[in-house]
Amino acid sequence: MPLSAAQFSAVLTPIVDFVFPPRCPLCGSPVAAHGGLCLGCWGKIVVPSGTCCKLCQRPMGEQHGAEADLLCAPCMAEPPRHTGISAATLYNEPSRALVLALKHGRRIGLVPMMARMILPRLAGLEGEWLVVPVPLHRWRLMRRGFNQSALLARELARLTGQRLMVDGLLRPRATPSLGGLNRKARARALTGAIQPNPRLASRLSGARVLLVDDVMTSGATTDACMVALRKAKVAEVKIACFSRVLDEALDGLRALPEPDVQG
Numbered sequence: 001m002p003l004s005a006a007q008f009s010a011v012l013t014p015i016v017d018f019v020f021p022p023r024c025p026l027c028g029s030p031v032a033a034h035g036g037l038c039l040g041c042w043g044k045i046v047v048p049s050g051t052c053c054k055l056c057q058r059p060m061g062e063q064h065g066a067e068a069d070l071l072c073a074p075c076m077a078e079p080p081r082h083t084g085i086s087a088a089t090l091y092n093e094p095s096r097a098l099v100l101a102l103k104h105g106r107r108i109g110l111v112p113m114m115a116r117m118i119l120p121r122l123a124g125l126e127g128e129w130l131v132v133p134v135p136l137h138r139w140r141l142m143r144r145g146f147n148q149s150a151l152l153a154r155e156l157a158r159l160t161g162q163r164l165m166v167d168g169l170l171r172p173r174a175t176p177s178l179g180g181l182n183r184k185a186r187a188r189a190l191t192g193a194i195q196p197n198p199r200l201a202s203r204l205s206g207a208r209v210l211l212v213d214d215v216m217t218s219g220a221t222t223d224a225c226m227v228a229l230r231k232a233k234v235a236e237v238k239i240a241c242f243s244r245v246l247d248e249a250l251d252g253l254r255a256l257p258e259p260d261v262q263g
Contacts, residue, residue: 025110026097035113046090048121048244057085057121058246080219081226082211082237087244088117091215095243099215103148111148114214114242115155122160122240125210129238130203131157132168134213134225135194139174153212156240160210168204169228170195186220194224196232204232216241 022031024038031038037045051060053072060070089095098114101107133149141147150166157164173193196204211225216239226237 025101025107025113026094035109037113041094044092044094046092046095048087048090055080055082055084057087057244081223081230082239084123085216085239085241085244086118086121086123087216087241088114088121089243091243091245099243102151103144103214106145108146108148108151111151111155115152115159118152118156118240118242119159122156122210122238125160125162125238127208129160129162129208129210130165130168131160131162131210131212132165132229134211134221135167135169135171137171137174137193148214149212152214152240152242153210156210156212162210165200165203167197168200168209169225170197183218183220186218187223190220190224194221194228196228201232204229204234206233206235208236209234209238211237211239213239213241215243215245217245 022033022036023029024031024036024041026037026041029038029040048057048059051070052058053060053075054069055071055075058072058074060072098110102110102114131153133147133153136144136147136149153166154164156162171194175189175193209229211222211229213222216222222239229237
């Protein structure tokens with residue numbers, strides 16, 4: 001009788017751990033199992049906490065009370081097209097190191113851990129949702145060999161039981177580097193760069209979409225995605241990302257260089 005996947009994993013895991021002892025992907029310290037951080041590195045990860053804006057997850061301070069249902073000033077001034085952002089971490093040195101290890105270090109084995117860190121932040125996914133990653137232009141995809149947002153989306157779809165639509169959005173036009181540009185300049189650079197997949201128009205129309213990215217910086221890329229999704233007549237969009245750039249929420253931690261926002 002063939003072994004089930006769980007039984008096969010139980011047999012294989014001790015062998016893999018013996019040949020490749022589990023180590024923290026940030027500092028290299030021994031850990032109990034593959035796919036986890038050591039206690040020291042976990043302590044350096046900054047997770048959004050306390051009272052947050054119900055739409056953008058911007059920390060609002062503890063004085064409002066944990067149960068407050070508040071909107072931040074930017075969301076009140078310019079209501080977003082989405083109905084919520086779920087970020088696993090705030091962008092600091094450890095989260096940046098994990099993002100770079102995945103994106104440029106090709107350590108795709110980090111994806112399950114990063115997706116599990118996003119999962120507790122997700123809320124309001126009752127019913128059916130399509131899990132759609134932020135797309136890469138084909139040239140960048142060929143150079144890198146993978147789309148890290150698509151890998152995260154695939155794992156989140158598996159964890160939540162929702163349907164993955166890896167090619168729901170397309171990026172037919174390459175964009176220049178967005179580093180150093182302000183929000184308006186980034187929006188101009190991304191105008192028309194992201195489009196809904198015309199072959200999937202009927203499935204996107206009326207659907208609720210979980211848009212997945214690795215890092216959310218100014219929001220220009222996700223805004224471009226939401227414009228495309230609105231063109232496809234989706235009913236609702238929520239955003240999930242591993243890390244969110246909110247320097248004002250880091251309370252004195254050293255600001256980091258902006259991440260590569262080209263995907």
